[in-house]
Amino acid sequence: MTETTLSWDVVPIEKPDDVNVVVGQAHFIKTVDDLHEALVGISPSLRFGVAFCEASGARLVRRSGNDPELVELATRNASAIAAGHAFVILLREGFPLNVLNPVKAVPEVCAIFCATANPVDILVAVTPRGRGVIGVVDGEPPVGVETDADVADRRALLRTIGYKL
Numbered sequence: 001m002t003e004t005t006l007s008w009d010v011v012p013i014e015k016p017d018d019v020n021v022v023v024g025q026a027h028f029i030k031t032v033d034d035l036h037e038a039l040v041g042i043s044p045s046l047r048f049g050v051a052f053c054e055a056s057g058a059r060l061v062r063r064s065g066n067d068p069e070l071v072e073l074a075t076r077n078a079s080a081i082a083a084g085h086a087f088v089i090l091l092r093e094g095f096p097l098n099v100l101n102p103v104k105a106v107p108e109v110c111a112i113f114c115a116t117a118n119p120v121d122i123l124v125a126v127t128p129r130g131r132g133v134i135g136v137v138d139g140e141p142p143v144g145v146e147t148d149a150d151v152a153d154r155r156a157l158l159r160t161i162g163y164k165l
Helices: 031-040 068-081 096-104 148-160
Strands: 007-012 020-025 047-053 061-065 086-092 111-116 120-127 130-138
Touching: 007 068, 007 130, 020 096, 020 120, 020 130, 031 047, 031 061, 031 086, 031 096, 047 068, 061 068, 068 086, 086 096, 096 111, 111 120, 111 130
Parallel strands: none
Antiparallel strands: 007 120, 020 086, 020 111, 047 061, 047 086, 120 130
């Protein structure tokens, strides 16, 4: 019987505070191009970088975007994750809320692991076959339960930023 081994890596996403990140999984070499096309059509002010880890063939980190700094940073993060079919999108001047549906509509996209501005760690399982994203640690744990005043503040903020009437 063949022995199977398993270990874990925790990969922190490197990003400036003003940048949002989306991490997901897809399945085809043209993923990076299709994600680029989906993002470029969202807003003329959206700045982004995309990187995608190929799982077969040349097994390269494919990259694209309209902001060289974010492309380089997405590439560094995807290279650190190094899990087949994982992708990293970094956003500036836009929010995950505005990109999630177009990203999920890309036919190759299988899963979204996180979409956040928070500090995030990617949990990667390592086996003899390779590496796979198992999940994420997104932000920090709660410190309590909201009060009625907190509810009112949250709803007022949503109205102020145009997400609630």
